[in-house]
Amino acid sequence: MPDLTSRLPLPKIGLLPLGHSYYWDQFPRLQEMGRRMGAKLRARLEALGEVIALDLVDTPEKSAAAGDLFRRERIDLLLVFPFGYTPGMNLVPAVRGLDVPLRLLNAHEDSSYDYAAADTTDYLRHEGVCCIPEFAGALVALGRRFRVITGPSARSDSGRRSAWTLGANRAPPITSRWG
Numbered sequence: 001m002p003d004l005t006s007r008l009p010l011p012k013i014g015l016l017p018l019g020h021s022y023y024w025d026q027f028p029r030l031q032e033m034g035r036r037m038g039a040k041l042r043a044r045l046e047a048l049g050e051v052i053a054l055d056l057v058d059t060p061e062k063s064a065a066a067g068d069l070f071r072r073e074r075i076d077l078l079l080v081f082p083f084g085y086t087p088g089m090n091l092v093p094a095v096r097g098l099d100v101p102l103r104l105l106n107a108h109e110d111s112s113y114d115y116a117a118a119d120t121t122d123y124l125r126h127e128g129v130c131c132i133p134e135f136a137g138a139l140v141a142l143g144r145r146f147r148v149i150t151g152p153s154a155r156s157d158s159g160r161r162s163a164w165t166l167g168a169n170r171a172p173p174i175t176s177r178w179g
Contacts, residue, residue, distance in 0.1 A: 013045050014075035015053035016066055016094055018086040018131075024058075027121040031056065034083040034125070041081055041105075049076075057090060064093035071098060080135065081105045082128040088138040095144060102139070102146040106132050 017038035024031045035056055045051050052073045054066045070078060078100050080091060095102060106129055132148060139146050 011049040011076040012073060013049045013051050014066075014070040014073075014078040014100070015042055015045060015051050016063075016070075016078060016080045016091070017041075017053065017056050018063075018080065018082040018090050019056050019058040019084060020086050020090065021058040023084065023124060027124060029121050030084065030124055031058075033121070037083050037125075038081060045079070057094065058086075060089045060093050063090050067094040067096065067098055070094065070100075075100055077101050077103065079103050079105055081107070082131050082135070084124045085127045086131045088131070088134045091135050092138050092142065095139070096142065102144060104132055104135055104146055104148045106148050106150040 015038070017034065019031065019034045038053075038056060042051050042053060052070060052075050054062060054069060057063050057066050075098075078095065078098065080095075080103065082105075136146070136148070
């Protein structure tokens with residue numbers, strides 16, 4: 001006999017993979033590294049719900065387009081995933097006017113890296129953590145509540161991730177589904 005969870009609709013998980021367009025010409029490998037990390041995270045999340053996302057959001061204009069997509073698709077939860085330093089201007093347009101639980105993923109696919117062999121591209125790829133305070137300040141200024149989830153994204157914590165994603169659509173406000 002199937003349990004109650006299997007009969008409930010899966011949540012619509014908004015995924016906002018953020019990067020910084022100014023880096024791409026300077027560090028040619030960095031953009032592809034970010035895309036690969038975002039794709040791995042997306043694949044893990046697809047086991048938990050329907051993932052709604054643009055490719056890599058690296059400008060304020062793409063952020064605004066992502067926000068439009070999230071509102072149009074009526075997501076239940078937004079996961080913000082910066083994979084390197086990303087300015088708050090690439091976050092704010094996506095979250096402005098979006099009324100869903102918001103999680104900043106202070107995570108990376110690696111739990112560490114080889115500092116002795118790392119070059120600037122490797123360093124920047126691991127610097128998503130440095131924009132979390134900037135994002136937090138921007139969200140506080142907007143009056144937005146949020147949580148920060150910290151740890152390697154490849155960690156086997158699917159129980160915790162499952163709890164906050166599956167719980168996102170269990171009791172949504174009526175206005176989020178029917179206007």
